[in-house]
Amino acid sequence: GAGVSQSPRYKVAKRGQDVALRCDPISGHVSLFWYQQALGQGPEFLTYFQNEAQLDKSGLPSDRFFAERPEGSVSTLKIQRTQQEDSAVYLCASSLKLGADQPQHFGDGTRLSIL
């Protein structure tokens, strides 16, 4: 069955460039989450959506980070003017609906390297 799909799997960019990371959630999943995972650490929350509404963006590290989900399905995480500290794995997760007892299902992430 189709799980959460993320693209690209790997992205290398030079410092100062803009990048865009894509997430295709599981079909029918209302909630979508973005996490950042540094090497050897657990995922850390960035932002989440319920349908097209961004309900919480408190985890975004700076105003260089921007996420959207315009039609309530596919989401894009954009990072402007990338810095070396942005290097990490960016994980997307989706769940059937907002609420308890709904496990989040993760994609395999985009590994971002900033040179």
Added chain:
Amino acid sequence: GESVGLHLPTLSVQEGDNSIINCAYSNSASDYFIWYKQESGKGPQFIIDIRSNMDKRQGQRVTVLLNKTVKHLSLQIAATQPGDSAVYFCAEDPGAGTALIFGKGTTLSVSS
């Protein structure tokens, strides 16, 4: 007092042994907990979950125990196999299915 299982960053076991992975969570208000398995180069994979109104839940070869008094979770894996080798994370949901808070991972290594 009641002892709490220590979190170990790594755990090495022999194939066929039972494994116990411990986790302390941070928020007393958390009412939903999930264990994930993460293999190298992959995203976290759902293993088992438990609500705060339960203290034990069993799956296939896995059991999760929840002790709310000391804010502690454990994952027990029966008859551990080489394919179980991975990093295991516990995650807590502080409420309303929003951002998960992940604990420190434990790297499980299974030798045959």
